[in-house]
Amino acid sequence: MFFGTLIYGFINSAILAVMALGFNLTFGISGVANFSYGALYIFAGFMSWILLNSLGLPYLLSVVIAVLITGLIGVVMYYLVILRVKGLALSEVMATFGLGLAIMELFRYFDFVGFRYTLPVFIDRSVSFGAVYIDLQRVFIALIAVGLTVFLYFFTHHTRIGLAFRAIAQDERTALTFGIDSDLIGALSMGFGAALAAVAAIVILPLGTIAVEGGYEVLINALAVCIVGGLGSTLGIMVASLIIGMAQTFTANYIDAHWMFLVSLIAIALVLVIKPSGIFGSQKELEERI
Amino acid sequence: MNRDESVILKVENLTKSFGGVMAVLNVSFDIRKGELLGIIGPNGSGKTTLVNLVTGFVKPDSGRVEYRGRNITGWAPYRIVGLGITRTFQMVKPFYQLPAFKNLVVPLSSPRVKRLAGGRYGDRDAVALDLLEEVGFERDSRVSYKSAASLPQGYLKRLELAKNMALRPDLLILDELFSGLSLAEVASIVPIIEKLRLQGKTIVMIEHRLKELFRIADRVMVLNYGEKIAEGASDQVMEDPAVKQAYLGSET
Amino acid sequence: MRKRKERIDRGVKARSSDIYALTGVREMLYLLFPRAIPVVGLLVFIPLLSPYWREVFISTAVYALLAISWDILVSAGLVSLGQALFYGIGSYFAGALNHYWGLSPLWTIPLATVGGGLLCTLMLLPVLRLRGIYFSMVTLVLPLMLLRLVEATRILGGTEGLTGLTPFPSPLFSLYFVQIALLASLFGFRRLMGTDYGLIIKGISDNDRSVMSAGINIYWYKAQVLFLGASVGAFTGAFGTHLDMFAGMPGFALDYSIMPVAAAVVGGMGTFAGPMVGAFILVPLSEFLRALGALRIVFYGLFLVIFVVGLPEGLFHYIQRKYEKFERWVVVE
Numbered sequence: 001m002f003f004g005t006l007i008y009g010f011i012n013s014a015i016l017a018v019m020a021l022g023f024n025l026t027f028g029i030s031g032v033a034n035f036s037y038g039a040l041y042i043f044a045g046f047m048s049w050i051l052l053n054s055l056g057l058p059y060l061l062s063v064v065i066a067v068l069i070t071g072l073i074g075v076v077m078y079y080l081v082i083l084r085v086k087g088l089a090l091s092e093v094m095a096t097f098g099l100g101l102a103i104m105e106l107f108r109y110f111d112f113v114g115f116r117y118t119l120p121v122f123i124d125r126s127v128s129f130g131a132v133y134i135d136l137q138r139v140f141i142a143l144i145a146v147g148l149t150v151f152l153y154f155f156t157h158h159t160r161i162g163l164a165f166r167a168i169a170q171d172e173r174t175a176l177t178f179g180i181d182s183d184l185i186g187a188l189s190m191g192f193g194a195a196l197a198a199v200a201a202i203v204i205l206p207l208g209t210i211a212v213e214g215g216y217e218v219l220i221n222a223l224a225v226c227i228v229g230g231l232g233s234t235l236g237i238m239v240a241s242l243i244i245g246m247a248q249t250f251t252a253n254y255i256d257a258h259w260m261f262l263v264s265l266i267a268i269a270l271v272l273v274i275k276p277s278g279i280f281g282s283q284k285e286l287e288e289r290i
Numbered sequence: 291m292n293r294d295e296s297v298i299l300k301v302e303n304l305t306k307s308f309g310g311v312m313a314v315l316n317v318s319f320d321i322r323k324g325e326l327l328g329i330i331g332p333n334g335s336g337k338t339t340l341v342n343l344v345t346g347f348v349k350p351d352s353g354r355v356e357y358r359g360r361n362i363t364g365w366a367p368y369r370i371v372g373l374g375i376t377r378t379f380q381m382v383k384p385f386y387q388l389p390a391f392k393n394l395v396v397p398l399s400s401p402r403v404k405r406l407a408g409g410r411y412g413d414r415d416a417v418a419l420d421l422l423e424e425v426g427f428e429r430d431s432r433v434s435y436k437s438a439a440s441l442p443q444g445y446l447k448r449l450e451l452a453k454n455m456a457l458r459p460d461l462l463i464l465d466e467l468f469s470g471l472s473l474a475e476v477a478s479i480v481p482i483i484e485k486l487r488l489q490g491k492t493i494v495m496i497e498h499r500l501k502e503l504f505r506i507a508d509r510v511m512v513l514n515y516g517e518k519i520a521e522g523a524s525d526q527v528m529e530d531p532a533v534k535q536a537y538l539g540s541e542t
Numbered sequence: 543m544r545k546r547k548e549r550i551d552r553g554v555k556a557r558s559s560d561i562y563a564l565t566g567v568r569e570m571l572y573l574l575f576p577r578a579i580p581v582v583g584l585l586v587f588i589p590l591l592s593p594y595w596r597e598v599f600i601s602t603a604v605y606a607l608l609a610i611s612w613d614i615l616v617s618a619g620l621v622s623l624g625q626a627l628f629y630g631i632g633s634y635f636a637g638a639l640n641h642y643w644g645l646s647p648l649w650t651i652p653l654a655t656v657g658g659g660l661l662c663t664l665m666l667l668p669v670l671r672l673r674g675i676y677f678s679m680v681t682l683v684l685p686l687m688l689l690r691l692v693e694a695t696r697i698l699g700g701t702e703g704l705t706g707l708t709p710f711p712s713p714l715f716s717l718y719f720v721q722i723a724l725l726a727s728l729f730g731f732r733r734l735m736g737t738d739y740g741l742i743i744k745g746i747s748d749n750d751r752s753v754m755s756a757g758i759n760i761y762w763y764k765a766q767v768l769f770l771g772a773s774v775g776a777f778t779g780a781f782g783t784h785l786d787m788f789a790g791m792p793g794f795a796l797d798y799s800i801m802p803v804a805a806a807v808v809g810g811m812g813t814f815a816g817p818m819v820g821a822f823i824l825v826p827l828s829e830f831l832r833a834l835g836a837l838r839i840v841f842y843g844l845f846l847v848i849f850v851v852g853l854p855e856g857l858f859h860y861i862q863r864k865y866e867k868f869e870r871w872v873v874v875e
Contacts, residue, residue, distance in 0.1 A: 098846025371757030400757030
């Protein structure tokens with residue numbers, strides 16, 4: 001029981017991590033607020049479904065196209081919306097939030113509701129870890145979570161574009177003087193984050209159905225993980241996902257499934273009381289502006 | 291013994307680094323009551339960080355700041371202001387949409403002012419206008435009523451100074467007050483500073499305009515790469531080889 | 543000969559500033575007219591409508607109050623994406639007082655307003671020191687989590703909520719009650735923000751470093767503003783509880799978080815009258831769209847985006863500008 005809980009806890013953490021990474025990249029690292037994250041996640045899911053079922057395209061092609069389209073939407077969103085309200089953090093938040101809302105509820109309106117909306121798993125098989133059986137899909141999620149983290153770390157620390165992403169968050173003006181086109185980089189960062197949301201969707205949605213509520217869930221989870229781990233810190237996201245994921249699974253198995261949601265709330269409450277900027281967060285109010 | 295009693299601000303081994311950059315390293319100095327201390331040094335030598343550390347805008351990694359015997363290390367800025375230490379900012383940012391005199395209403399609403407005025411705020415608008423006149427806003431020209439956005443740099447700097455004076459400070463720290471001003475403008479502000487000294491206030495000035503500073507400073511302290519490299523009378527300090535090297539580079 | 547557009551105060555505006563307003567009937571009417579519209583509209587015109595529309599406008603007033611609460615917070619630079627937090631807490635507070643202790647609305651509403659406001663302030667206190675985005679994030683997340691908390695732990699009535707609570711004496715009473723509260727908030731907070739206190743608050747939003755260096759404890763002021771906004775929000779929840787005779791999970795619904803923001807953005811942030819105007823446009827409009835179900839929220843979302851991007855100043859600022867200034871072409875020297 002313990003071992004099984006441990007494994008599933010890790011998987012759960014991986015799922016949370018995958019959800020939070022895209023959001024963290026765009027806001028935490030590049031300073032671009034994208035509250036339509038959940039909507040993009042669901043959009044990618046439905047888009048894949050449409051390509052797969054209504055257009056009959058092969059699976060690999062569908063998901064790749066879905067990821068690309070979602071990424072593109074992120075870029076377009078930047079140029080159409082963010083650019084016009086640049087600099088006013090509140091407006092970025094409100095505009096992207098409104099857009100995300102519109103997208104999600106539009107799906108609900110067009111009746112994309114029901115159990116028939118699912119995405120197929122990669123390989124429909126299970127694997128055993130000792131006495132515990134896990135479906136391969138979940139293993140994939142864990143692998144992808146680890147892979148993504150490593151990739152993102154190297155990307156933001158060792159590639160030119162990744163470093164540019166971080167530069168525009170730290171000091172846009174200085175970044176400009178280095179020849180970094182902050183608009184282009186900002187758009188790319190949003191597109192990248194959107195694509196990550198799409199990847200998360202492709203990998204996680206097969207576990208259940210594609211539902212509009214899922215979009216809200218993703219946003220809440222991503223925000224919760226970022227609040228607890230500290231916005232901008234990939235390490236923080238990892239640690240926070242691990243803590244919350246493990247705590248949730250252990251609570252579900254040993255106490256009661258209903259209390260799972262309490263875990264995130266308690267985590268947030270604790271963080272707010274002890275270290276409001278998050279475990280590895282370094283967002284001090286005044287220091288950054290002197 | 292007497293010398294020690296006149297020390298109002300004692301800074302001991304202040305250190306602060308940002309990431310890998312050592313901004314301020316083991317800086318110690320005293321400020322005596324009523325003196326005008328100048329702090330100079332090349333760009334990036336940590337002068338503004340030092341001010342931020344003393345006034346509470348940045349928490350030091352280690353070290354101690356003592357004001358009139360009280361340990362104020364790490365205090366929040368508004369509490370330090372409450373004790374009577376005020377500062378100006380290098381980049382002056384007033385409340386642009388408000389008229390100049392309304393800008394002073396904010397400091398005039400601080401607890402310190404209320405306390406010193408005997409528990410009442412009084413007519414803040416009138417006090418603001420008087421303050422502006424003291425710093426050279428001509429009463430007849432109605433310039434005090436113009437929005438801060440329309441004021442040139444010289445007036446903005448004076449507004450910043452007035453904002454400090456509104457708080458009835460005992461120790462004023464002026465961060466590059468003269469920067470961006472013409473010789474005439476500097477010459478018109480100096481008398482205001484002299485008047486503050488006559489009122490018994492202690493003043494610290496961070497400056498790049500050495501000639502103008504040396505005329506009014508009692509003592510000067512030099513920073514370079516976050517460390518104090520010299521301290522003393524201005525002519526003495528300028529002869530110091532370390533100071534010369536810091537500003538002009540070595541001869542080899 | 544090149545021309546540019548110039549905006550100058552209208553003659554009547556200049557003539558009616560300060561004490562000069564008393565010099566003539568025209569000047570006084572100029573000032574009274576915009577203020578009379580909401581008063582007459584709410585207290586005289588609306589009660590004359592059909593019961594169905596009266597209900598719509600009660601709902602409108604509730605959202606308008608939430609929008610005003612949002613505007614109060616925005617004055618200090620706090621952007622709340624979770625007005626539902628205040629509504630839900632206020633709603634449960636009043637509901638619990640009524641259900642478990644049998645207190646009448648006379649008691650539950652004031653207690654819930656102040657108590658709910660205090661509770662929410664305490665919850666959000668830690669984030670006041672951080673960057674604004676944290677406040678938005680936490681306010682967004684909290685009501686959604688509290689929702690799940692209630693569902694999971696089944697406290698306070700769980701999924702069914704608290705039912706059978708004390709109603710108001712009559713529908714007309716509820717209408718007048720909420721409208722008077724709305725007018726009081728509108729004029730009261732406009733007044734407050736026009737004083738020197740309001741100056742400090744707006745200063746904090748504009749340049750908090752400057753206010754901090756002026757010796758003012760910005761966190762204390764932010765907390766005060768938070769309490770004021772939260773209390774107004776809690777009041778709407780308490781009112782809603784007795785209006786619907788029900789307090790439950792729907793109190794934390796996303797609707798209560800989004801509508802006020804959309805209303806404020808459409809109507810004009812920072813003016814209190816703007817959010818009210820926005821609410822009075824969006825809520826009745828959404829009534830027409832009720833048949834379209836989820837499309838309602840799509841509209842809110844789109845309105846939000848279009849106005850933030852296209853007319854960020856909001857309708858009220860625009861109207862106010864037209865009312866107070868006129869434009870003319872002037873030759874460029």
